Amino acid sequence: MSLAVAGARHLQALLGSLGRLARSPLSTALTLLVIALALALPTSLRLLVTNAQLATGNFASAVDVSVYLKTDVPLAKAQQLAQAAGQRADVAAVTVIAADKGLEDFRTYSGFGEALQALKENPLPHVLHVRPRAEDSSPAALESLRRYFSAWPEVDLVQLDSEWVMRFNAILEVMRRLLLIAAALLGLGVLAVIGNTIRLEIQGRRAEIEVTKLVGGSNSFVRRPFLYTGVLYGVGGALLAWGIVAIAVAVLGESVTSLARLYGSRYVLRGPSRDDIGVLLGAGAVLGWLGAWISAARHLRSIEPRA
Amino acid sequence: MITFERVSKRYPNGREALTNVSFSIHNGEMVFLTGRSGAGKSTVLKLIALLERPTRGNVVVHGRNTRTLKTRHIAAFRRRIGVVFQDHRLLADRPVFDNVALPLAVAATPLKEIDKRVRAALDQVGLLGRERSLPLELSVGEQQRVGIARAVVSKPPLLIADEPTGNLDPDLSLEVMRLFRRFQDVGVTVVVATHDLHLVREFGQRVIVLENGQVHGGDAPDTLPSVVARR
Numbered sequence A: 001m002s003l004a005v006a007g008a009r010h011l012q013a014l015l016g017s018l019g020r021l022a023r024s025p026l027s028t029a030l031t032l033l034v035i036a037l038a039l040a041l042p043t044s045l046r047l048l049v050t051n052a053q054l055a056t057g058n059f060a061s062a063v064d065v066s067v068y069l070k071t072d073v074p075l076a077k078a079q080q081l082a083q084a085a086g087q088r089a090d091v092a093a094v095t096v097i098a099a100d101k102g103l104e105d106f107r108t109y110s111g112f113g114e115a116l117q118a119l120k121e122n123p124l125p126h127v128l129h130v131r132p133r134a135e136d137s138s139p140a141a142l143e144s145l146r147r148y149f150s151a152w153p154e155v156d157l158v159q160l161d162s163e164w165v166m167r168f169n170a171i172l173e174v175m176r177r178l179l180l181i182a183a184a185l186l187g188l189g190v191l192a193v194i195g196n197t198i199r200l201e202i203q204g205r206r207a208e209i210e211v212t213k214l215v216g217g218s219n220s221f222v223r224r225p226f227l228y229t230g231v232l233y234g235v236g237g238a239l240l241a242w243g244i245v246a247i248a249v250a251v252l253g254e255s256v257t258s259l260a261r262l263y264g265s266r267y268v269l270r271g272p273s274r275d276d277i278g279v280l281l282g283a284g285a286v287l288g289w290l291g292a293w294i295s296a297a298r299h300l301r302s303i304e305p306r307a
Numbered sequence B: 001m002i003t004f005e006r007v008s009k010r011y012p013n014g015r016e017a018l019t020n021v022s023f024s025i026h027n028g029e030m031v032f033l034t035g036r037s038g039a040g041k042s043t044v045l046k047l048i049a050l051l052e053r054p055t056r057g058n059v060v061v062h063g064r065n066t067r068t069l070k071t072r073h074i075a076a077f078r079r080r081i082g083v084v085f086q087d088h089r090l091l092a093d094r095p096v097f098d099n100v101a102l103p104l105a106v107a108a109t110p111l112k113e114i115d116k117r118v119r120a121a122l123d124q125v126g127l128l129g130r131e132r133s134l135p136l137e138l139s140v141g142e143q144q145r146v147g148i149a150r151a152v153v154s155k156p157p158l159l160i161a162d163e164p165t166g167n168l169d170p171d172l173s174l175e176v177m178r179l180f181r182r183f184q185d186v187g188v189t190v191v192v193a194t195h196d197l198h199l200v201r202e203f204g205q206r207v208i209v210l211e212n213g214q215v216h217g218g219d220a221p222d223t224l225p226s227v228v229a230r231r
């Protein structure tokens, strides 16, 4: 069979499947809606996770580690320590804030300028500001950084806001797993819905299948239109799911913007990215094909031309 | 081309439709299969088209033993046999054209070729111009002829027909038989099951008579003087 002929055959089967779907618009629409809702749910959950992550900014870069040295450590030693720490692979940058500079800043910004004039000695220590590399900013990585600095005898105190980061990342992790579970369960649901729809269609076209087999139609020939129907259901449902999510984002967008404004943020709710849409449509196509294939494999075999 | 070797067929309900049937039909032969109702004519044809497998014995068609043929080869096996059914088996919701085109579609024939061949086949059974009709808009005899067109459209080397003239008037019956003989003339093997002894006599082809699931008087034509007259 030449490629062009094969292409024409597939096109024909596709058009045939489309035609049959169009002939029973109500049941087709209902099936599509069920599939769309099942696909829209994990997509929304995914958007929730991405937006939560984006809205709160990238904590990785927000969390700097402040290393307070003991007051008797000289500046030269502080600089030496800073250089050593800068060699670490998980450290992006280290800046030394000398005690004098610290005091000056404090005078300028604290409003205690006058009172501080009275100090004879600078009570502040030298401080190292350590910025971890973005990819090494997981709570565990931050914790290991903290332990590294704490071990130095010159260090008085290591401060990082890792608890909050840890909690937030834990919540995100829970949401991500929830997303996976929801996606798996609802994917199974889509398989079942499509499989059942195909089963009904196979039953409805029993006579046609029998006669096709009688005149020498192979199993793959008989199966083909059902696979197309499955893929059309899957992709159609995914497109509808995209629409549902887009509407939800549009409806929510405004209130999210004003909520963000109350917190002094100009955050705008993100819709699905191109990748998200690709995954959604791909999942629809694959689930549709698979559901139809499983159903066809089960139910077509039992239809042999009765003599 | 077709060999039945001590074939018995027992249906699941226990009814033995054929008992120890042996005969062979050569390439390019045209053979009539006759016998009373219930004698086993349709069963023989079903065994040839692999709609049933023998309970005992072997049925060999085109060099393939239907007992051992793998399931995945059945479709290709059937594509080499044109079948006219007793109840013509048309798809009621498809126009005549689609019904006749089906054997070509399953064999991945190019669309242009399908169009040409379907018209030629419909022309041969005198139904050109009825492509868009639905089967139920045709008379029973016309439906039967659509079934014949479908059986011959892919030019199979073997044509089997179960009562193809059952619903046709004598003139049309004769016409259909002449059509079958034209296929035989171009090398197609033709097996026709029929009650119509008058027609059988008229055509003077080889006859296999079935009686109670057995070949009457063996396979020797001269033992059936009443119906057999070699061409």
Ligand SMILES: Nc1ncnc2c1ncn2[C@@H]1O[C@H](COP(=O)(O)OP(=O)(O)OP(=O)(O)O)[C@@H](O)[C@H]1O
Residues within 6 Å of the ligand: A307, B011, B012, B013, B015, B016, B017, B035, B036, B037, B038, B039, B040, B041, B042, B043, B044, B086
């Ligand atoms: N699917 C079946 N299940 C059980 N018994 C069957 C089946 N098909 C046929 N039979 C029986 O097998 C015997 C032969 O039937 P068959 O259809 O081959 O006869 P026939 O010669 O074609 O008859 P007719 O001229 O009436 O078409 C009959 O007794 C019939 O009842």
Ligand SMILES: [Mg+2]
Residues within 6 Å of the ligand: B041, B042, B043, B086, B162
């Ligand atoms: Mg019969």
